[in-house]
Amino acid sequence: MVTPHMHRSVIRTPDQRIRVFVSSTLRELAVERAAVKAAIERLRLAPVMFELGARPHPPRELYRSYLAQSDVFVGIYGASYGWVAPDEEVSGLEDEYNLAPATMPKLIYIKSTEQRDERLADLIARIQSDDTAAYLHFETADDLQDQVAGDLATLLAERFDESRIDGDAEESAASLVGRIPVPYTTTIGRDRDIEAVRNLLARGTDRVVSLIGPGGIGKSRLAIETAFACEDLFPDGVYFVLLEGVLEHGLLLPTIAYHLGIRDNGEAALEERIAHALAGRRVLVVLDNFEQIVDAAPVLVRLYTVAPTATFLVTSRIVLRIRGERVYEVPTLSTPPDNAPASLDRTTRSAAVALFVDRAQAIDPRFDVTGDNANDLADICRTLEGLPLAIELAAAKVRILTPAGIAQRLGQSLPLLTAAVRDLPERHRTMRATIDWSVSLLPDSQRDLLEDLGVFATRFTLDAVEALGHGRSWDGQTIDALAALVDGSLVKQFEMGGRRVFSLLAIVREYSIGRLKARGDAARVRVAHADYYRDLVQRIAPDLGGPGQADAVAHLGLELPNLRAAVRHLVYTNRLDDAGDFAWSLLIYWWISGFFAEVRLWMLELLEKQHEQPISQHTRAIAWFFALWGEMWQRPSEQVVAGLGECVRLFTESGDADAAAMALAARATARVQLSDPDADKAEAELREAVVRLREHGNHWAEAITEVSLGRLAWVRGSTADALAHFDRATSVAEAGGDLFTTSVAGNLRSRLNFQLGRFEAAEHEFLRTLLLSVRLHYEEGIAYGLEGVCAVAAAHGEAWRAAALAVSAGVIRRRIGIFDVEAFTVHTPYLDILRGRDPASVAAGEAAGAELTVAEAVLLALPESEHEAVAEALRGW
Incomplete structure (x- = not known):
């Protein structure tokens, strides 16, 4: 049976994006394709473009599958009809149009041209008589981009109105769907399991519900569908944490933090931040593929102990065996009983047969159960024991084999293959044997x-x-x-x-x-993998401190799993110096995105291996720098200061004066954290570091160190010096195109200006840094910006608005685990005054602020004249 969410309203949140299929001739209309792609992405929709189709004729079944996963059809037609492959009657261009479902909205764009292939002219004439398609002519790629963006926006508005009329309860799903992956195929045969797991979660008595079963049984799919079905149970959000590729136990907390939106800057223990972010919130955290780090399961006990309203849904091949765990054994799909054939009636088919037919029809829409193949389909599903992945692999073979051929080959091969892997449990053997069989048919x-x-x-x-x-x-x-x-x-x-x-x-x-x-061959391919990502990092890293910062951070974020794997390969193969250089070149990325905990883990492993493979002084300095970074904030001591001093020496002796200056700045920061800080010594070291960094052209580190000097001066009561340092930091960051440091420095400068009574200047920069944070998708910066605007509103006596912004900022702080005391808070004293003067307005504002989304809070903070400029960026929230 089809699960309910497959029939939901057409309006989706940004992460469950509407998919727009783009049809065109690839070479003739390459520029136009790029323009359409840009228009689609401008609206935060997902372009579906078969770029592998640079071959003359893409596989028909593949673009059929793409169409089945899409919501809107966009056709771009020029002069060429496209190539007609042997044994085909029409080109891929016309075939795509023919295959588009009648119910799918179709937007057709025809390029003005003096000549056009006759068959394309015939196709266009047919389209013009099709009342399900809208068509327009265009002259240039720029015109096309504007037309597509406008037409899609209009289409979505119409569909939005329809969805409101339909009354579908989708509008409150943003907190859930924004983080749960959306299946690209129909889920079949899991309705009872979804209901059973939902009931376990609804009871609220089990802190951890574990979906247990062998690989290929559908644990991840069941977790996803259950998450969709439990929206009403977890009003504070559902988070999907993919643990595949996370092999070290120490990476569990950093990975959870990443998916919760918690930035690990090293200033507090991650477990503490996560516990704070979950405290008092009814959330579901889905942890997928837990078996590879099952020894880290006790961490979940510590988390749910301090955050008793949080629930964890885990998928694993083995039981976690921790307190509070409720195990749900994921069953296989039902198969035809005994020796009965597959049912010809769709309503009485077993789930396994229904799945086979559904996946086979993605390849051949005419495929179905017949009197001729019913016995074979039943045999296939029984042989594969109802394992969903095994059935999908078998169904994919209908492009080259009949059901009888599949059944025969499985009957011959599977017993032999399962016998060869008898060290595995029974269903593990069947799944492994099915993969073996499927792979054996490949060239x-x-x-x-x-x-x-x-x-x-x-x-x-x-x-x-x-x-x-x-x-x-x-x-x-x-x-x-x-x-x-x-x-x-x-x-x-x-x-x-x-x-x-x-x-x-x-x-x-x-x-x-x-x-x-x-x-x-594993070692050789791992070397090639590590080399590719090392080269990729070398190309991207220079952009991290400059104008390309936002794009570089986004690109590296997409590659994060393989960056982890590359470091692991480098350390595993004893290329320790390469691993050190890899980590150091991404220092700015770790800082912006907050991955210091996991980098520390890699570097400690590197240091443990130095007795097997000697490392350079430079690598030793890098490893110790990352290892000491968290200690500097969380457990400051004279030993940490001395250790960072050793990093300065090692960098200097290895000839890297730039890195030595950065380590010097870190040592000065460590001095400030001591219970009896030597502020004069710290200031002298920071000033020296600034001079050195400027000399070496490291403007990013120079700006950050100026920020540290400004914070120190502020704490010491020298506001004029603090303001001067923040001014220089902002100037240097802006000149280099470093948006992140511009935001950090600007936020501090605006707070200090506010404290000095310069409300107009402060308000201008609060708004500016808020806009920067929205552009960077930097929630911590947004919280600070909202608090800043709150301070100005409170100073002007706007009780309701100030209270709403304060609470909204507080919600963000709690959700992303920012709980450390803010030394430079400026909004709370003014808000307290208003609370005494106008308690009713403050209370009403606080109630409203608790309900605001991030986007709504930003719009409340900004003047109306800025709303249109920020609208596009806010669509991603």
Whole structure:
């Protein structure tokens, strides 16, 4: 049966984006395709563009699948009708239009041209008589971009009105759907399981509900569908934490923090921040693929102990065996009983047969259960024991085999294959054998590619795959081989951040890396993987401190799983100096995104291995710098100060004066954290670091160190010096295009100006830094900006607005775990005064502020004249 969420309203939140299929001839209309893609992304929708279709004729079944996953059809037609492949009657261009469902909105754009292929002219004439399609002519790519954006906006507005009339209860789903992955295919046969797990979660007596079963049984899909079904139970949000690729126990907390939106700057223990972020909130945290770090399960007990309203839904192949755990054994799909054939009646089919038919119809829409194949389909599903992934792999073979051929080959191969892996539990053996069988049908080059893909973590791009191909058997065949693996359901593909990315299911990745190790190639492919991502980092890192900062951070965020894997490969293969350089080149990224805890873990592992493989002084300095960063804030001591002093010496002796100056600034910061700080010594070191960093052209570190000097001067009561340092920090950051440091310095400068009574200047910069934080998607900065505008509003006597902004900022603070005392708070004294003067307005504002979304709070803070300018950026919230 189809799960309920598949029939929801057409309006979706930004992360469950409406998908727009784009049809065109690839080479002739490359510029126009780019323009349409930009228009779609401008509206925060997802373009569906088969870029692998740079081949003359993309597989018909693949773009059929793309269409099935899309919501809107956009056709761009020029002069060319496109290539007609052998044994085909129409080109891919016309075929895509024919395959688009009648109910799908179609927007057709026809480029003005003096000549047009006759068959394309006939197609356009047919479209013009189709009352389900709208068409317009265009002259240039710029015109096209504006037309598409306007038409899509109008279409969405119309659909929004329809959804409101329909009364579908989707509008309150933003906190849930924004973080839960949306399945690209129908979920079949899980209604009872979803209801059962929902009932367990609704009782509220079990802190951890574990979905247990072998790989391929559908644990992740069940967790996703259950999360969708439990929106009403967890009004404060549902978070989906993918643990695939997280192999070190120490990475559990950093990964949870990342998905909760908590930035780890090292200033407080992550467990403490997470506990604070979850405290008092009814949230569900889904932890997918927990089995690889099951020894870290006691961490969940500590978290739910301090945050008793939070619940954890875990998927794992093995039981966690912790207090508060309720186990739900995920069953297989039902199969035809005994020796009965598959039912010809859709309403009485077993779930396993229904799944096979659904996936087969994605390849051949005419496929169904018939009197001729009913027995074979039943045999297939029984042989595969109702395992969903095994059934999907078998169904993918209908493009080359009949059901009888699939049943025969499974009957011959599976018993032999399962006998070869008797060290595994029964259903694990069946799943492994099915993958073996599916892979055995591939040509050698495709089989080799699948095994090589096992080195990637979670997801990967076509460029990355091609970089691994040099000298491999599939070199030069990447696009065709990868498309074939997608066709065979062994590789998944999807859009992420406007890019086409690919992934392997966890069990397929395990299979692939196991085969790679067995043939003795794992080390060589890991080297190629690490080299590709090391080169990628070297290309991107220079942008982190300048105008390309926002794009660089976003790009690295998409690659984070493979950055982790690359460091792991470098450390594992004893390329310790390369690992150190890799980590150091991304210092700004770790700082902006908050990943110091995991970098510390890698660097401690590196230091432990130095007895196996000697490391350079420079690498030792890097490793100790990252290892001491968190200690500096959380457990400051003279030993930490001395350790950072040793980093200064090692960097200096290795010839890296720039890094030595950064370590000097860190040592000065560590001095300030001591219970008996030497402020004079710290200030002298910070000033010296600024001079050195300026000399070496490290403007990012120079600006950050000026911020530290400003904070120190403020704490010491020298507001004029503090303001001067914040002015210089802002000037240096702005000149270098460093938006993040501009935001941090500007926020501090505006607070100080407010404290000095310069309300107008303060308000101007509060608004400016708030806009910067929205652009950077930096929630901590947004909280500070809202508090700043709150202070100005309170000073002007705007009780309701000030109270609403204060509470909204507080909600953000709690949600992302910012609980440390803010030394430079300026809004609370004025708000307290208003609370005494106008308690009713303050109380009403506080009640309203608790209900505001981030976007609504930002709009409340900004003058109306700024609303239009920030509207597009706020669509992502």
